[in-house]
Amino acid sequence: MKKPLLIICLLSILFPCLANATEVDYKKFGRIASVVVKEDYPGQAVKDYHYLGRKQLTSEKVSDTFEFTVQENNRDKRVLIIVVHDLANEKTxxxxxxE
Structure with a gap:
């Protein structure tokens, strides 16, 4: 009885830490994606932004995908930004x- 209770307690302590690490990655690479959109579409309004998720490419590499809606010439344009980065050293x- 003590062993399952101990496992549940450890998981409840560790899970929020793991979730927070993913949120930090999401924010960091979301900022990078935002800068790329602003540089590629200067002077255009960015109307919407969505995080589409993460894909595991290899044991060390992942890709985060972001979708932006940019208004260009009074038309909405959907732009996907894919950021591939290394989990081991956190480098892009x-x-x-x-488009």
Whole structure:
């Protein structure tokens, strides 16, 4: 009886820490994606922004995908920003822009 209770207690302590690490990554790479959109579409209004999620590419590399709605010439344009980064050293490896 003590062992399952101990496991549940440890998980409840560790889980918020893991969730917070993902949120920090989301914010950090979201800021990078925002800067890329502003540089690629100078003077255009960014109307909307969504985090589409994370994909595991290898044991060390992941990609975070962000969707922006940019108003260009009075038309909405959907722009995807994919940020590939290394989990081990937290360095950005590649940034891709898709319209």
């Amino acid at each position: 490896l590649n940034i891709t822009v898709h």
